[in-house]
Amino acid sequence: MFKETSQAISVFDLFKIGIGPSSSHTLGPWKAAREFISVLREQELLQKTTKFKVELYGSLALTGKGHGTDKAICLGLFDKDPKTISKEAVSELFDEALRTHKVSVSGYEIEFHLEEDLTFFDEEALPFHPNGVTFEAVLEDDQTIRETYYSVGGGFVVQEGETEEESQNLKFPFQTAEDIAKHCSEHSLKISELAFQNELSWNDGESIRQQLLQIWEVMRSSVYNGCHTPGVLPGPLQVKRRAQTFNKRLIQDEDYQSIDEWLDTICMGDYSFSEIIKWISCFAMAVNEENADFGRIVTSPTNGSAGVIPAVLLYLLCFEDAGPDNEMIVEFLLVAGLIGILFKKGATISAAMGGCQAEIGVSSAMAAAGLTECLGGNFSQVLMAAEIAMEHHLGLTCDPIAGLVQVPCIERNTMGATKAITASKLALDSNPTDAKVSVDEVIKTMLQTAEEMNKNYKETSQGGLAVNVSVKVSEC
Ligand code: SF4
Numbered sequence: 001m002f003k004e005t006s007q008a009i010s011v012f013d014l015f016k017i018g019i020g021p022s023s024s025h026t027l028g029p030w031k032a033a034r035e036f037i038s039v040l041r042e043q044e045l046l047q048k049t050t051k052f053k054v055e056l057y058g059s060l061a062l063t064g065k066g067h068g069t070d071k072a073i074c075l076g077l078f079d080k081d082p083k084t085i086s087k088e089a090v091s092e093l094f095d096e097a098l099r100t101h102k103v104s105v106s107g108y109e110i111e112f113h114l115e116e117d118l119t120f121f122d123e124e125a126l127p128f129h130p131n132g133v134t135f136e137a138v139l140e141d142d143q144t145i146r147e148t149y150y151s152v153g154g155g156f157v158v159q160e161g162e163t164e165e166e167s168q169n170l171k172f173p174f175q176t177a178e179d180i181a182k183h184c185s186e187h188s189l190k191i192s193e194l195a196f197q198n199e200l201s202w203n204d205g206e207s208i209r210q211q212l213l214q215i216w217e218v219m220r221s222s223v224y225n226g227c228h229t230p231g232v233l234p235g236p237l238q239v240k241r242r243a244q245t246f247n248k249r250l251i252q253d254e255d256y257q258s259i260d261e262w263l264d265t266i267c268m269g270d271y272s273f274s275e276i277i278k279w280i281s282c283f284a285m286a287v288n289e290e291n292a293d294f295g296r297i298v299t300s301p302t303n304g305s306a307g308v309i310p311a312v313l314l315y316l317l318c319f320e321d322a323g324p325d326n327e328m329i330v331e332f333l334l335v336a337g338l339i340g341i342l343f344k345k346g347a348t349i350s351a352a353m354g355g356c357q358a359e360i361g362v363s364s365a366m367a368a369a370g371l372t373e374c375l376g377g378n379f380s381q382v383l384m385a386a387e388i389a390m391e392h393h394l395g396l397t398c399d400p401i402a403g404l405v406q407v408p409c410i411e412r413n414t415m416g417a418t419k420a421i422t423a424s425k426l427a428l429d430s431n432p433t434d435a436k437v438s439v440d441e442v443i444k445t446m447l448q449t450a451e452e453m454n455k456n457y458k459e460t461s462q463g464g465l466a467v468n469v470s471v472k473v474s475e476c
Pocket of ligand 1: 304305351355356357359360397398399400404405406408409412459
């Protein structure tokens with residue numbers, strides 16, 4: 001059984017700039033392929049490699065096609081960086097590999113016939129984690145080099161046999177919410193201040209702020225792009241993009257020329273409760289439509305749930321009158337990141353391990369916590385908000401129709417965002433000492449629920465909506 005980690009995790013491990021549609025099935029395998037290339041390069045074997053073969057196991061095999069794992073593996077073998085590659089280059093390189101049956105890496109052309117050399121082992125899962133991938137390099141003398149990796153959720157990758165790295169010396173080490181509360185209480189810290197102090201183990205203060213603002217820039221661009229792109233998402237479901245229509249209806253005849261002007265227009269608007277709910281939904285859907293269309297998004301903590309945090313942060317900036325306040329954006333992301341780390345340490349952020357509670361549930365808890373601190377909540381209320389948000393996602397299954405991160409995923413982000421706001425409001429108006437459930441108890445419950453959840457509901461598309469909604473299998 002995959003176990004929780006005691007490693008030091010940075011908020012930048014949780015927030016990663018990348019390409020859709022899935023952190024575990026796209027970003028993780030992509031990263032694993034690049035790590036395999038590095039192994040070959042370090043051993044000076046790349047120049048001797050004549051062919052690649054790749055095997056996908058468990059959930060990666062079952063939903064890999066819908067989640068773009070084949071593309072990700074291919075782009076990883078080309079050694080391209082998902083953080084910087086353009087959407088156009090993704091398609092071009094994938095088409096090139098399909099046409100030539102080769103990938104080109106560091107000037108070497110290596111045979112990789114996608115239809116023959118990429119095998120999906122639907123019936124087989126490796127023992128350590130359901131998302132297993134094995135790479136094989138065939139050398140000139142027919143010798144083979146094989147390495148196995150696991151995509152353990154949120155774009156994190158573990159190599160077979162890898163031992164945990166030495167834990168970084170954090171100023172405020174923690175494993176549980178109780179540890180966090182103790183540090184905050186003893187040192188009179190806000191949760192964002194604790195997170196910031198810990199981040200100083202990796203980066204200086206200015207770099208932390210700049211990186212978080214860069215994360216925000218990508219998040220808000222993904223919202224803007226999603227709100228201005230009409231059409232139909234790729235794949236057999238032919239899902240219509242809706243964020244663009246929502247935006248058009250809500251913004252009406254207002255004129256704007258840039259993302260800043262667009263946001264100013266929204267922030268200055270006088271919207272009813274019903275319209276604010278529609279805006280939040282529009283923001284969340286926009287990101288996940290971009291994600292489903294192989295667009296650039298921020299994994300937070302996963303790709304499938306990437307719309308929740310931007311939607312709640314925009315709610316704060318536009319509808320709680322915070323305005324474009326960089327300090328508040330940094331504070332929000334530090335708190336959200338720290339709560340994400342807590343769930344990764346105590347349970348999982350992998351849908352293949354825990355179903356959708358591990359994705360939308362965790363992102364909702366992260367967003368609820370960030371919002372609560374920015375609205376003036378103390379550390380106990382911040383933790384309470386995270387607990388409430390997760391409590392009401394417990395047991396949520398993962399059952400993407402046709403293996404695509406589209407239905408129910410896109411709408412589910414709207415639910416995660418609105419629940420986060422409700423959880424924050426409840427916590428802000430409550431006395432946390434009256435709470436009956438603690439964050440640590442909800443994390444323990446989430447892990448237990450994950451362990452007892454039927455595997456059909458863990459990103460396999462073998463249960464739930466995936467088997468009850470009629471899409472012809474031959475179309476998938
Ligand atoms: S159902 Fe939830 S966990 Fe599963 S792919 Fe969709 S968003 Fe991710």
